[in-house]
Amino acid sequence: MVPSHSCSIILSVQAVVTAVLLFAAQGCIYAERPVQGDDGYDGAVEPEGEQDDEGGSNDGVADDGPGDELDDVPGSGGGDGDGTDDDSGADSGSDNDDLGSDDSGSGGSGAPPTGGPVPAFVDDCGGLNDDFANRSGLASVDQQTYTATQLCSGEEDWYQINIPGGVWVSVEIDIIGSGSGATDLDLVEVDSAGDAQWWSASEQGYERLAWYNPGQADQERYLLVYGYQSASADYNITVRTSNYHQGMDCDSFFPLASSGSGLGECNRILQVPQTNSVSEGYYVEHQAHYSNLRRELAYLVTWATAATSAQFPGTNPLSLMDMSERGGETPGAMVGQLRHPEGTHINGNDIDIAYYQTGPDNQGRVVCDNDGYFCTSPPNVLDATRTAYFMIRLLDSPHVRVIGVDTLIAPELFSAAQALRAQGVVTQAEVNRLESYTAYGEGWPFHHHHMHFSWNWEDGYEGRSVEPPEGCIVDVAQDPYAALAQPF
Ligand SMILES: [Ca+2]
Ligand SMILES: [Ca+2]
Numbered sequence: 001m002v003p004s005h006s007c008s009i010i011l012s013v014q015a016v017v018t019a020v021l022l023f024a025a026q027g028c029i030y031a032e033r034p035v036q037g038d039d040g041y042d043g044a045v046e047p048e049g050e051q052d053d054e055g056g057s058n059d060g061v062a063d064d065g066p067g068d069e070l071d072d073v074p075g076s077g078g079g080d081g082d083g084t085d086d087d088s089g090a091d092s093g094s095d096n097d098d099l100g101s102d103d104s105g106s107g108g109s110g111a112p113p114t115g116g117p118v119p120a121f122v123d124d125c126g127g128l129n130d131d132f133a134n135r136s137g138l139a140s141v142d143q144q145t146y147t148a149t150q151l152c153s154g155e156e157d158w159y160q161i162n163i164p165g166g167v168w169v170s171v172e173i174d175i176i177g178s179g180s181g182a183t184d185l186d187l188v189e190v191d192s193a194g195d196a197q198w199w200s201a202s203e204q205g206y207e208r209l210a211w212y213n214p215g216q217a218d219q220e221r222y223l224l225v226y227g228y229q230s231a232s233a234d235y236n237i238t239v240r241t242s243n244y245h246q247g248m249d250c251d252s253f254f255p256l257a258s259s260g261s262g263l264g265e266c267n268r269i270l271q272v273p274q275t276n277s278v279s280e281g282y283y284v285e286h287q288a289h290y291s292n293l294r295r296e297l298a299y300l301v302t303w304a305t306a307a308t309s310a311q312f313p314g315t316n317p318l319s320l321m322d323m324s325e326r327g328g329e330t331p332g333a334m335v336g337q338l339r340h341p342e343g344t345h346i347n348g349n350d351i352d353i354a355y356y357q358t359g360p361d362n363q364g365r366v367v368c369d370n371d372g373y374f375c376t377s378p379p380n381v382l383d384a385t386r387t388a389y390f391m392i393r394l395l396d397s398p399h400v401r402v403i404g405v406d407t408l409i410a411p412e413l414f415s416a417a418q419a420l421r422a423q424g425v426v427t428q429a430e431v432n433r434l435e436s437y438t439a440y441g442e443g444w445p446f447h448h449h450h451m452h453f454s455w456n457w458e459d460g461y462e463g464r465s466v467e468p469p470e471g472c473i474v475d476v477a478q479d480p481y482a483a484l485a486q487p488f
Contacts, residue, residue, distance in 0.1 A: 111277060113192070115162040115218025125152035132192055135160045135222065138239055140169050146237040148176065151185055151225050153232040158190075159223040161239065163213040168244035170210035170271050173225060176234040179205035183233035188224045189274075198274050200288035201228070204334055208326070209288055212244045212273035214280075242270070248303040248396060250296035266296040269328050269348040273298075278317055281305030285319040285354075285363060290331035290339075293323045294348035296399070297455050301351060304393035308356070311425070312386055319354035319363045321450055322480065332480075339480040349455040352481075355379075355409070356386035364481055366449040368408060372479065373445035375408040382409060384416035387451075392417065392430045394453065395437055401456035402439045406447040410440040449481045 118137035122129045123146070129136040135158040138146070151157055163169045177183030180203035187207035188199040200207035213219045225235070242265075245253045250266035272291050275283045282305040284291045293301070301320065309315040322331045322339060328347035332339035344350060354364040358381050367382040368375035391403055391413065405413065417431045440447070 112163075112219040112221055115220050118160055118162050121146060123149045124157075125150050125155070127155060129158050130156050132158055132190075132194060132222065134158065137161070138171065138223075138237065140164055140167065140241055141239060142241040144239040148234045149237055150234050151227055151232050153227075153230070155232075157225040159225075161221050161223065162218040163211050163221055164218055164241075165213050165216040166243060166245075168210060168212040168242045168270065168273055169221075170208055170240045171223060172206055172208035172238045172240070173235045174206045174238065176236070177205075179203060179207075179233075182231050184228040184231040185225055185233055185235055186228050188226065190222050190224045192222065194224075196224075198284075198288075202287070202289055202334075204289065207288070208271060210271035210273045212276070214246055214276060219276075242268075244273070245299065246303065246306065248300055250299045253299075266294070266299075268295050269293065269324065269326065270295055270298065271326065272302075272320060272323065275317060279306065279309055281307075281309035281315060281317055282320050283317045286321050286323075287331075289325060289334060290322050291320070292326050292328075292348055293351060294455070297348060297351060297453075300394060300397050300399075301353070301453065304390055304396075307393045308386055308390040311389055315356070315386060316360070316362045318356060318390070321352035321354060321364045323351045324348045349457065351453050352450045353453055354450055355405075356383035356390065357381045358383050364450050368406070368448050370448040372482070373448075375406045375448045377408070379406075379409055379412055382412060384409075384412040385420065388413040388416040388434065389420060389426065391438065391451070392420075392426050392434050395430070395433050399456050400437055401454040402452075403437055403454070404439040404444045404447055404452040406444070407440045409447070410438055413438065446479050446481070 118139065119135055120137055121139075122134075122136040124130075124136075128134060138144070138159050138161040140162055149157070159171075161169065161171060171187070173185060173187050175183055175185050179185070184203055185207065186199060186201035187209055188201070189197045189209055191197055198209060200209050209223070211219070211221055227233070243253075247253060254265045269292050271288065272284050272293050280302060282302055305318050308318070322345060324345050324347060325331055325334055330338045330340050330342060330345045339345075345352075352364070354362050355367050356362050357365065357367060359365075362383075365381075368379040369377045394400055394403065414431070414435055417426060417434050420426045421428055421431050444452075
């Protein structure tokens, strides 16, 4: 591999996102983790106050103690050690190098190559699949597994998998070992030059990435498994596939599925696929491990981002932030430190989403002067028009429970919605619906850097046996997005 670039991890969605990873010079083995996990800026962690409120606006719940603690993940850099995982979705901005804005990566924008032949699968020790030219092939077959594959000391394992048109595919490596320390393998999507596009890099026993190909011809995706800090281990690979769609209403694509049980396809929690193009209007910014939603939410949210991009030419992709862990747990559960109040962000029913902004990108970021809990003055970089329009499109679904925003942001959105109505872009009924489903107020601190979207379980669906807690406010020190509180 070519050290100059093959080791830098770059994620970029058009001129946006990016995060990077450096590696060690020794031969180009990725020694540094792609870090951050959360939000692009290393540090921070933990809970935000997701207080849920039923649809109405404001509520006035009071605080309640700090629940979990916050750890300041030292970040990145080098060591594991920081209890948190450094997994990452696509972090943005932050550290090191290349960041630029226009790196091309395709986690976002660069369209992957049209599918050519998939090489034969290789399980080696001895460098047989250690670079792009000698990549091993994985079959896009649901539940296809490759067991006890070896990542030998000092080597890398490169792969190609073709994503069929209309299909969602995930590739998971299950490490034989703890997945931390000496068996800490990471999974990175790279382009043909070896530049990292997106990665799953944690201290967990598994790493997983997912894609969806909205086109017709196969797309090639390239993956790299490496050992963090010289780790080596055997691992099992599992490929999962599912038909997937672009559209607001999942139920319309699975008409024969029973909507009365929790088992329907639309209820399935799956990893939200990384974006393919700017026109999709979104990108998965946070850790892969925290980027799982019920399929019907994933469809609605990404349909709404695409609709917003279509309505307003030149719209930058919107960051999708914390969702749930793969089993529906609250993000942070896997490391024993919840990033959100217990009972929130469960079962793929909730997602934190950045606000559209007037700056060069729409990554998770504070959009107003604030005191760590709330905006203290009207937002200064909020794109209220796009944000209001996006929320109105989300509310085209009858299944939204509530969308929480900051107290000083809400009126800006309502004004923008009225202006859109005056222009004939939206209807008065849509504006009314926006006003009634937007929550804000005392019970909604920590929404100066994102909105919280919560789904209403449909009748008969299982999964959420109790209503989410109301009014849990966590201490400012536990705001998982505190590090985002950096204006341009
Ligand atoms: Ca190898
Ligand atoms: Ca790992």
